Amino acid sequence: MVEHRHGRTRPPDEAGAAPSLTAAERRAAAEAAWDPSQPALRAVRNHLLAVMAATR
Numbered sequence: 395m396v397e398h399r400h401g402r403t404r405p406p407d408e409a410g411a412a413p414s415l416t417a418a419e420r421r422a423a424a425e426a427a428w429d430p431s432q433p434a435l436r437a438v439r440n441h442l443l444a445v446m447a448a449t450r
Contacts, residue, residue: 415423429435 430439
């Protein structure tokens with residue numbers, strides 16, 4: 395068994411199955427998932443703009 399750094403114990407095959415991503419790989423995945431035209435993101439943006447305008 396291999397102990398995960400947060401204390402979770404995993405079998406050796408599971409421990410070696412998913413190597414961690416590099417920072418560049420994480421950044422590329424996050425950028426690919428970011429789509430500012432999504433309705434939820436537009437709603438959050440509009441809400442934040444309204445709050446900022448109201449608290450000026």
